[in-house]
Amino acid sequence: MRFHSDNTATVCPELLEAIRNANVGLAAAYGDDEWTQRLDGAFCELFGTEVRAFVVSTGTAANALALATLSPPYGAIFAHEAAHIVHDECGAPEFFSGGARVTIVPGAHGKLTVDALRSALDATPPSVHTLQPAAVSLTQATELGTVYRPAELRGICDLVHERGMRVHMDGARFANAVAMLGCHPSELTWRAGIDVLSFGATKNGALADDFLYRRKRAGQLVSKSRYLGAQMLAYLDGDRWLAMARHANRMADWLAQAIGRLGGVRLPLPVQANEVFAIVPRTLDECWRARGARYLEWPGEGPGTDAVGEDERFIRLVTSFQTTEADVQALVGAADASPAA
Numbered sequence: 001m002r003f004h005s006d007n008t009a010t011v012c013p014e015l016l017e018a019i020r021n022a023n024v025g026l027a028a029a030y031g032d033d034e035w036t037q038r039l040d041g042a043f044c045e046l047f048g049t050e051v052r053a054f055v056v057s058t059g060t061a062a063n064a065l066a067l068a069t070l071s072p073p074y075g076a077i078f079a080h081e082a083a084h085i086v087h088d089e090c091g092a093p094e095f096f097s098g099g100a101r102v103t104i105v106p107g108a109h110g111k112l113t114v115d116a117l118r119s120a121l122d123a124t125p126p127s128v129h130t131l132q133p134a135a136v137s138l139t140q141a142t143e144l145g146t147v148y149r150p151a152e153l154r155g156i157c158d159l160v161h162e163r164g165m166r167v168h169m170d171g172a173r174f175a176n177a178v179a180m181l182g183c184h185p186s187e188l189t190w191r192a193g194i195d196v197l198s199f200g201a202t203k204n205g206a207l208a209d210d211f212l213y214r215r216k217r218a219g220q221l222v223s224k225s226r227y228l229g230a231q232m233l234a235y236l237d238g239d240r241w242l243a244m245a246r247h248a249n250r251m252a253d254w255l256a257q258a259i260g261r262l263g264g265v266r267l268p269l270p271v272q273a274n275e276v277f278a279i280v281p282r283t284l285d286e287c288w289r290a291r292g293a294r295y296l297e298w299p300g301e302g303p304g305t306d307a308v309g310e311d312e313r314f315i316r317l318v319t320s321f322q323t324t325e326a327d328v329q330a331l332v333g334a335a336d337a338s339p340a341a
């Protein structure tokens with residue numbers, strides 16, 4: 001009953017095997033090894049365009065370095081109010097950009113819209129006194145488990161480009177979004193107008209050289225890079241990344257359907273990726289926790305009009321490639337014993 005985070009799952013066995021296979025003999029360091037050298041090609045094939053891929057060790061580093069590349073120190077980076085770069089990266093985008101400011105934009109279901117973004121951009125006409133609008137960061141799938149469709153992305157990217165700015169995508173759950181929509185990865189990235197994707201891959205040749213030095217300066221150029229390169233190749237091989245995401249999404253779907261049938265449980269957000277948000281009776285929350293279920297209580301009042309009552313809790317449950325039907329059944333079974341169910 002572990003639904004705390006997709007970060008808690010193990011490395012998938014095929015990736016571990018790829019690391020083991022790469023662990024033979026000597027290999028060139030700092031990205032010159034044969035595995036890392038094959039990454040650009042693998043990502044070009046995946047996205048159907050010219051791609052430069054840079055491996056870094058964390059999503060925070062990928063986001064912060066990408067945004068530092070897109071924004072000058074006096075720039076403004078616009079992002080949804082719930083974005084990971086706003087709440088969970090300890091100011092890394094501001095730090096690595098040397099002072100750019102992340103500016104929040106509201107939006108239902110964790111998403112930015114063209115109208116909300118236009119209002120935010122128009123609110124402070126640029127002058128010598130203001131931060132210069134430089135970039136917009138979108139999260140796909142969003143922090144609230146929802147997914148931007150290609151047309152929504154195109155609308156936002158068109159507006160951003162009209163204003164001479166650029167678009168970053170935090171693709172921590174990019175695979176879940178592609179799996180949900182069943183579209184080609186290019187439709188959610190460069191064809192829609194995304195300039196840089198945090199997937200461990202960065203597109204757009206003009207930015208790539210700059211990124212190269214920013215990565216080194218941030219201590220993110222890993223010397224024994226073959227172990228990262230080998231993992232990433234195994235992740236892409238045979239669309240393993242998508243198969244894993246499809247499984248996680250299917251489990252989230254089942255989970256949502258199963259707990260949605262329990263007494264007093266409300267699901268205020270559409271379940272489109274691998275995250276389920278639920279407003280549950282306090283008694284059910286206590287019962288689940290007492291029986292060993294693990295998940296997060298989500299800060300805030302609940303999205304939109306779905307206010308959380310005094311005797312309720314707003315929670316987030318996350319599935320991964322490792323979640324099983326038995327995990328879902330165990331959670332539902334634990335609720336059967338609850339007075340609230």
Ligand SMILES: Cc1ncc(COP(=O)(O)O)c(C=O)c1O
Pocket residue numbers: 007057058059060061063084085139142143170172173
């Ligand atoms: C939406 C999103 N972006 C980025 C990250 C980056 O995380 P980390 O720096 O922990 O690898 C996470 C991790 O939870 C995330 O959920």
